[in-house]
Amino acid sequence: LFAIFALCFYLFYPKTFYIENKPCITFTVGYVSFDMIFVKGSTFEMGEVKTEDNPFDIPKHHVTLSDFYIGKYEVTQALWRAVMNDNPSEYIGENLPVNNVSWYDCQTFVRKICNITNKKFVLPTEAQWEYVARGGVKAKEYKYSGSNNLSDVGWYNDNSNLTLHNVGTKSPNELGIYDMSGNIEELCSDWYDDWYNVLQCRSEINPQG
Secondary structure (H helix, E strand, C coil): CCCCCCCEECCECEHHHCCCCCCEEEEEECCEEEEEEEECCCEEEECCCCCCCCCCCCCCEEEECCCEEEECCCCEHHHHHHHHCCCCCCCCCCCCECCCCCHHHHHHHHHHHHHHHCCCCECCCHHHHHHHHHCHHHCCCCCECCECCHHHHCCCCCCCCCCCCCCCCCCCCCCCCCCCCCCCCEECCCCCCCCHHHHCCCCEECCCC
């Protein structure tokens, strides 16, 4: 996964705010439109078996998630500017993912976009992010998000020329979500805790971290 400076993120809003379960909902802020893709909830095995190569992966455990929506693309600089009236990014481009932002900056962005749209947007939990990256109910057990060939779905060190690329220029995963195995990292709502994964390796419903 390629990330140089700060992180980008996805947004979702929970089922309690649905009008109907449309496959895709488009919102417009100023001159910028963005799509939210419906994700059917289910139970999946979260995490991996801990190995020497993956010392931070947690043992697999069952997690059940409710339905939600998630952004089709990483948040672009155009959308960030439309909401925040600035662009803090190190690499500049309207359709590049926003970068050089902190988790706290993202919380401000979320609050503002909630006020603009009158909808409840939040950062996804780690469980929601991993579920989407795996392909949700359409998962085909690929090694990467949407393919066994990383070059098909992601920009990374060997093919990115060590720079960011416009969102959505690689193939999507099974759910139609782009750039989940490369380009830039995405932030989740959860905080990091060394002991959380050890203590929480049990079946959970909509875990918050």
